[in-house]
Amino acid sequence: MTGDNKFQAYLDQIDRITLLVPTSYHEGQIDFFVIKSTQIHETISIENVHELEGFIKYEGKVEGSIEIGQSYIICDNYGEKVPLQVGAVIRTKEFDERFYYNQNDLGAAFYSDHIMIKIWAPTASAVVLKLIHANSGKEELYVMARQRKGVWEKELPLDKEGYYYRFLIDVNGRTNEAVDPYAVAATANSEYGVLINLHTAYVHLHEKPPFLQPTDAVIYEMHVRDFSIHPSSGIENKGTYQAITESSGQPGKTTGLHYLKELGVTHLEFLPINDFGGVDELNPHASYNWGYNPLLFNVPEGSYSADPSNPATRIAEVKQLISTLHQQGFRVIIDVVYNHVFVREESPFEKIVPGYYFRHDEFGMPSNGTGVGNDFASERKMAQKFIIDSVLFWIKEYDVDGFRFDLMGILDIETMNIIRKKINEIDSTILVFGEGWDLNTPLPYNQKAIMANARQTPQIGYFNDRFRDSVKGST
Structure with a gap:
């Protein structure tokens, strides 16, 4: 079978996997599937089957625990393998409760002796911080560490102030490059965020005029x-x-x-x-x-x-x-x-x-x-x-x-x-x-x-x- 007509596997609820199988793949017929990782090896029984135009949709419940952000492989009864992608689970209340991060330190924060970069990316399997020197254009890559609630962080020395930055996010089997949504400074036309201490753009603020009603x-x-x-x-x-x-x-x-x-x-x-x-x-x-x-x-x-x-x-x-x-x-x-x-x-x-x-x-x-x-x-x-x-x-x-x-x-x-x-x-x-x-x-x-x-x-x-x-x- 070619890659174009393989099935796709999605985590649509915390404990449920959906398979979308093209009818061109073994006429869309699958008997069972297996989820594999270093922590889990479980055969999934199919509970629901829906016929769609050109596809058959299979749903099954996982008994073991799935950790969002880790990599899993789904195998069918023919031996074909695909990665498990994060699907509609991210729009569930369970996902929101599990990964809500209530601290006010996302983005780039400047401290007396270091810069801390944090990004909320709970579905990512890896995140890399890319820095670009503003003058030379030299590129530096730093692997970020995953912390609680799906937050990734990297501590940098203060001499990285002024550098341009982006994130490389591995999610659902591909790498996306993105600017920090919490960026407070950017290069022209939003190509990169910029590590800037806002005190360097300090302006004395005049008292605002009175206003009652x-x-x-x-x-x-x-x-x-x-x-x-x-x-x-x-x-x-x-x-x-x-x-x-x-x-x-x-x-x-x-x-x-x-x-x-x-x-x-x-x-x-x-x-x-x-x-x-x-x-x-x-x-x-x-x-x-x-x-x-x-x-x-x-x-x-x-x-x-x-x-x-x-x-x-x-x-x-x-x-x-x-x-x-x-x-x-x-x-x-x-x-x-x-x-x-x-x-x-x-x-x-x-x-x-x-x-x-x-x-x-x-x-x-x-x-x-x-x-x-x-x-x-x-x-x-x-x-x-x-x-x-x-x-x-x-x-x-x-x-x-x-x-x-x-x-x-x-x-x-x-x-x-x-x-x-x-x-x-x-x-x-x-x-x-x-x-x-x-x-x-x-x-x-x-x-x-x-x-x-x-x-x-x-x-x-x-x-x-x-x-x-x-x-x-x-x-």
């Missing part, structure tokens, strides 16, 4: 590039973070921040400023994008930076921007897009733990309530944790004052309420609101953060297009 907010939505790009804007560094705070008054007309002050604006709401696809950061004016193609959620977008090739520059620019806006009397809201990623198959989430971070329908296919090909599975513990960690990072590191959640109806009520609770522990004047439309995603209706469930999410606002249409007419 959410209903006092006058919010101005702003696209960083659009705000200054017009030839007559009177701004020098057009289309950049720096341009927003440039003095831009001109004889006979008011532009820039002066204009916004005249309007009585209290909050500037930036369209996404986290790292996104669709624009070449090294040639930013060649194409245009609103920013709803998220790549790295904790890295500032480089196409708005004066120097996208310097990972520290964009960090300092965003910090300086927010600090200056606070000094000028404005609070800052950022538009966050945790409901989807740009391209699921190329996302670090999918490469590191395939199938976990995204919702799938009853046929096992990725759901598409967002309309862009994937829905982030916020109800899963580590997906939820990532969103919460990211929100808190933007508050603690960048001092932002609010979050507008794009397509918030994709996210679940529990996640949004935890976010609100944790934000209140820091600063209850930080605004949280989003788009509460009911979208066609597998999340149960009563769990969706939508307008119809608004009573279940106190202190979270909803963009209401009915109000908008009443004021300005239907779109």
Whole structure:
């Protein structure tokens, strides 16, 4: 038999294996199969058989213990062997409970005498850290050690600061190369994460202006590039973070921040400023994008930076921007897009733990309530944790004052309420609101953060297009 018409074996529950057998392989007929590893050798009795188009599906229960992250071989009664792949088990509650990691140290952490790199990859059989010297391009490889809850770690000396890094993850019989989803700095166009101590991009933060009631907010939505790009804007560094705070008054007309002050604006709401696809950061004016193609959620977008090739520059620019806006009397809201990623198959989430971070329908296919090909599975513990960690990072590191959640109806009520609770522990004047439309995603209706469930999410606002249409007419 050729490799093309072998059967495939998947772990779909903690104790159940599914075989998908092409009808071209022994007419799809299998009598029994065996699971083998250094720890287990067990014959699996077939319990359920389903006929599919071109395939026959077999299901059997394993009596022994299967350790996710270890390698297993499945043999059939003809002697054919295939690797056991991690399947739908990763979308079970049992998997979530077994591998939920509740520490706040994923990514690259700097300590007084070392750097610690950690990545959550419970289904991986091996993880290698790849370092690239920023100037010479010399490559270094380090085997990472598996710890509890599927976390892999590697300690590095402090002289590795400034190096570029990626992970090589062995999972389901193949090696995927991925950027760290917890990266806080990146090279141009998101090719690598960068080991950067955020203290090197320190900016003195001005005290934010006082704000008492959410209903006092006058919010101005702003696209960083659009705000200054017009030839007559009177701004020098057009289309950049720096341009927003440039003095831009001109004889006979008011532009820039002066204009916004005249309007009585209290909050500037930036369209996404986290790292996104669709624009070449090294040639930013060649194409245009609103920013709803998220790549790295904790890295500032480089196409708005004066120097996208310097990972520290964009960090300092965003910090300086927010600090200056606070000094000028404005609070800052950022538009966050945790409901989807740009391209699921190329996302670090999918490469590191395939199938976990995204919702799938009853046929096992990725759901598409967002309309862009994937829905982030916020109800899963580590997906939820990532969103919460990211929100808190933007508050603690960048001092932002609010979050507008794009397509918030994709996210679940529990996640949004935890976010609100944790934000209140820091600063209850930080605004949280989003788009509460009911979208066609597998999340149960009563769990969706939508307008119809608004009573279940106190202190979270909803963009209401009915109000908008009443004021300005239907779109």
